[in-house]
Amino acid sequence: MSLKTFERLANEYCERIESGELNKLSRRVTLNRFFDRICIEQAKKNKKSWKSDLGRYNLYIRESIGNHWLEDIKSFNVECLLNDLPEHLSDRSHDLIRALLSGIFSLAVKYELLDKNPVSVVPARNNCNVNTRTLTEAELVAFIRSCLEEADPTKDNFSFHALCLLLMIFTGMRIGNCCTIRKEMVSPDFSAIYLRDTKQGKPQTIFLSKQAQWIVRTATSLSWNEYIFPSALKDNAPISYPRSVFVRICKRAGIAVNGSNHPIQAGFPTEPFNIHAGRKSFCSHVLKQTGDIRLASTLLGHSSLSVTEKHYAFFQDDRLQNVVDDVADDMTANILNFPALEADSSC
Numbered sequence: 001m002s003l004k005t006f007e008r009l010a011n012e013y014c015e016r017i018e019s020g021e022l023n024k025l026s027r028r029v030t031l032n033r034f035f036d037r038i039c040i041e042q043a044k045k046n047k048k049s050w051k052s053d054l055g056r057y058n059l060y061i062r063e064s065i066g067n068h069w070l071e072d073i074k075s076f077n078v079e080c081l082l083n084d085l086p087e088h089l090s091d092r093s094h095d096l097i098r099a100l101l102s103g104i105f106s107l108a109v110k111y112e113l114l115d116k117n118p119v120s121v122v123p124a125r126n127n128c129n130v131n132t133r134t135l136t137e138a139e140l141v142a143f144i145r146s147c148l149e150e151a152d153p154t155k156d157n158f159s160f161h162a163l164c165l166l167l168m169i170f171t172g173m174r175i176g177n178c179c180t181i182r183k184e185m186v187s188p189d190f191s192a193i194y195l196r197d198t199k200q201g202k203p204q205t206i207f208l209s210k211q212a213q214w215i216v217r218t219a220t221s222l223s224w225n226e227y228i229f230p231s232a233l234k235d236n237a238p239i240s241y242p243r244s245v246f247v248r249i250c251k252r253a254g255i256a257v258n259g260s261n262h263p264i265q266a267g268f269p270t271e272p273f274n275i276h277a278g279r280k281s282f283c284s285h286v287l288k289q290t291g292d293i294r295l296a297s298t299l300l301g302h303s304s305l306s307v308t309e310k311h312y313a314f315f316q317d318d319r320l321q322n323v324v325d326d327v328a329d330d331m332t333a334n335i336l337n338f339p340a341l342e343a344d345s346s347c
Contacts, residue, residue: 031070047176075122099124148166161245191207286299
C-alpha cells in the first residue's frame with residue numbers, strides 16, 4: 001500500500017470516528033438477537049409469564065421484524081406489525097403483543113442501543129376500557145382478614161400464597177414481582193425490598209410498612225430456598241401464580257371474583273375483583289391518605305404520571321360524594337337558611 005493511500009484511509013477512518021458513525025455501527029444488533037440474548041434471559045429470572053412472552057414473540061414478531069436492526073425499527077414498522085395481526089385476536093391479545101414490544105425496546109434504550117422507544121407513540125386498543133375496579137373499604141378489611149386465616153404458620157391451612165397476596169395489598173407490588181422475591185433482595189433490617197428489574201426495565205425500592213415487614217419476616221423465616229415464598233413442588237423455585245388461592249380468599253371474604261359463583265356479601269360490589277386490582281386498591285388508599293399523585297406514581301414504580309392517572313388513580317363513589325358535600329358545606333357556611341334537602345324528597 002502506498003503512503004498516499006494509507007494517509008487517505010487513515011483520514012477517512014478519523015472522520016468516521018468524529019462523526020460517530022463507527023459508534024453507531026458498534027451498536028447494531030438485530031431484534032431477534034437482542035430478544036434471545038438479553039430480554040428472554042432476564043424474563044426467565046423475573047417473570048412468571050416468560051413462556052407466554054416467548055410464545056407471542058415466536059408467533060407474531062420473530063419472522064415479521066425480528067431480523068431488522070434495532071435502530072432501523074420505527075413506529076411505522078410497529079404499527080404495521082400490529083395492524084397485520086390475525087383478525088381473530090382479541091384487543092387484549094393485541095395489546096399484550098404491543099406491551100411485549102414496548103418492554104423489549106425500553107430495555108434496548110436502557111442498554112443504550114436505542115435513543116427512544118418506537119412503541120411509545122403507537123396507541124393501545126384498550127384505551128377506552130380502563131378497569132376502575134378497586135376494593136371498597138369494607139372489602140379491603142374482609143380481604144385482609146381472609147388472607148390472615150391462612151397466614152398463621154401454626155395452622156394446617158397455612159399458605160405462602162396468602163402471605164404473598166397480603167404483601168401485594170400492603171405494598172402495591174405487581175404479583176409477579178411479589179412471587180419471585182429472593183432473600184437477597186430484602187434489606188437486613190427488613191425495611192425495604194430492592195427489585196433489580198421491573199416491568200419498566202428499571203430498579204425499584206419497595207418500602208415496607210410494619211405490617212409488610214411482619215409478612216416478609218414470617219415468610220423468610222419459614223422459607224427453605226432462596227425465595228421468600230418457596231415452591232412446595234419444585235426445588236429452588238418460587239410459588240406458582242396464586243390464582244386458586246386468590247379465588248378461595250375472595251370466596252371466604254364474600255368478594256365477587258371470576259371463576260366462582262359464591263354468595264357475595266351484602267353491600268359489596270357485584271363486579272368481579274382480580275389480582276391486579278389489588279395494586280390499584282393500594283394506589284387508591286395512597287391517594288386517599290396523601291392526595292399526592294406523584295407520590296403514588298413513585299411508590300408504584302410507574303414510568304410516568306399519565307400511567308398512574310389513567311389506570312390507577314381512582315376514587316370510590318362514596319369518597320367523591322363526601323368531597324362534594326364537604327365543599328358545598330364550606331361554600332355555604334356563611335349563608336343562613338340555605339334550603340335543605342328533605343330526607344324523603346326525590347327527583
